[in-house]
Amino acid sequence: MKLFFKSRQKKGEKKKIFFAGVCCTNFIQFRPIYEILKHDQRIEIFFSGMYQSKDRPRELYKPFGIDKKFIIREKFAKLSKFDIYISPDYHMVDNSYSSTIQFFHTTSFRNFSVSQEARKFDQIFLIGPYMKRKFIEAGIFAAEDPRLKEVGMPQTDSLLDNIDTGLSKRLGLDENLPTILYAPVWAPIESFLEDVQKTLKALTTLKANLLLKLHDKFYYQQVNKIRWREYLDSILKENKNVQLINDFDIIPYMRISDLLVSDVSAVVHQFSILDKPIVCMKIDVDQFNKYWPSLDRQAYLNRAVVEANHGEALKEAVLGELANPERLSQKRLAMNQEYFYNIGSSAKCAVSQIYQLLSLGDTDESKTFISKKELVS
Template sequence: MALGGDRLPHGPRPCPERDLPGHCRCVGPPAIRPPRCRLQPGKSLVKILFSGYAPVHFLCFRPLYARLVTMPGVSVDLSGGTRTKSPFAPGGYLFDHETMYGAFDLPDGAVRSVGSLAKEDYDVMFAANTRRIEPRRVQSRVQIFHGMSFRNRAIRPETDGADHYFLLGPYMKRGFEAAGILSPDDPRGVEIGFPKTDRLLDGSLDRAHTLARHGVSGDRPVVLYAPTGERHNSLETVGENLIAKLAAVDRYDVLIKPHDHPHTLVDWWDRLRPLESEHVRLVREPDVIRTLSIADLLITDASSVANEYALLDRPIVFIDVPELIELTRNKGARLDLETWGRKGGEVVADVSEAIEAVEAGLDDPTRRSDVRRAMVADLFYHPGSATPAAFDWLSGEMALR
């Protein structure tokens, strides 16, 4: 477990003149900084860092990581870790990289402790969390995102200071412009999409294999329950009753995916274990994309997983969470229930309404399809091909080939 704190850049900054070989020498104040900041030709090794504090953060970078590590002349380090507040840690957090990365098949030495970053310099860093965990020096910061819900927690001042933003879609772009973080046509805003979700559409997932991984046959409709991790989420308010009632219907295979970094000390995997049965399964793998691919219907509340699932144009049921929504307002987030919000699915007030909505959604999965399709067009650039779009940009902007 490493000690460390999030470093918060304050506002856009130019790439300062470096005395490191191969680093660019962009000069001038942020307002007139040249939009391009390429690595010098002939640089023998490009050093790249990724950092985050939850498994889902790495999952959003993993499609890029899988390709970057195969490129000659490119070195990729991973850092960060699941974080725990501590009054004794610099920056107020302990970072446990073993917990964050332990579920992934990574080569020895791929992960560096947060503490070691204070002595390291990198050419490019990617971060999927808004408060970037930074090294001593870095030439170019690329902000990626681990999702986009109607709470719009991805759009906040802490992200300011990145050199590039891999925007998920037109909706996110408008949000960053409205927040004053990006100006219209700002070259830092790059229209990439969401590489994490490519596998939902690119044909790379095998349904039979994925069903078997989850311990279900596919003979019954698969209902996935995936709540958000914020306080007052539906798992806290009605979740256990909902799971029991879904099981009692005895017509579905129910998969339960607790959030991987909930804002609570409850160990939901341990607490929900007694509810498991032949047709009720806890999803323990961190990658929700596989699970989404086999779900015939999704139940959620305020999670960005709803927008990812909308790419499949399948029915969604939203458990209403008024206290969570009020908490979001009180935090000053850019809550938006008007543009798309929960319009792609059915909003229900309690468990009995949820059970009825699940049955209705499976009976008519095309209901609200037009809304979901329009929503996806606004939420995502390059659906199913965001990873190639990212590498097209990296090849040109960063001269990575």
């Protein structure tokens, strides 16, 4: 294995990019960039990362069809030379790379991405103005720091695509009913997880198509008293209008939904790009603040959402927003402008920055926007 990497380096023919993730959704966020760069014959892209806290990257990238020869275990990656290191994580940034890019997992008023560790990177691919402001307020970067790059969130680019991928038909959704997407965050708060169950129960009684997209941690038995797989199986058996999303990418399901139900999840900001109504379950902010000490209470209060308790109050809020979907349109526009740069074109922006670091000019492929149909097929 070591000889393989030494021989690759001796060629000196191609620039080498190294991407390291810690979960499958990390690749989903990087994929729009990868879909452009993979066509450039001057570049090779290698992958590594921790799968469920273990050095098993093949399992991490297996769902995405990445060629095994480009997947490297971290212990071997540390012995190799790369031109650029890109990651939403911090644990391998201290290795030797020509350039390093912090590519964030998401943007949220929980602010777990705002860390002093970001200073170790050569470039910071900021998702939006809110994130930039938080880094500056925390004293981590100065406003004029050249490392700060206003890129955006490439995963959200396809939200603005109008191509009908046929996803609704493949799911068998009733076209005469509204489609509701329920995407709760996970938190180690027992009362909150019980409220998730109550919310699910209330939503299943509505005359609507219901799509469920739960955070990965709901399925980690070691941190859950509730056996969510079994619980969800019972929900699906009892309710023919409910679909469980096992896809790692939530974006295609956002596009076919008429309304989002969530809580403090970052999907709220992403969904606002569609300018469709959002209903959020009320939470105990003090409890969540213990879990996320950097939670921004004012940003939480300023969201363009309708808050409701579970049960009948939640159902009334959902029906009310479906009946008047444009009511908070201006606030949603302000929210997505606050959280995202370059909406619809952030992958292009990211690729341009990467080419500058590699001292490469744009190719025809890099100038062509990603086919959203390809990403969801």
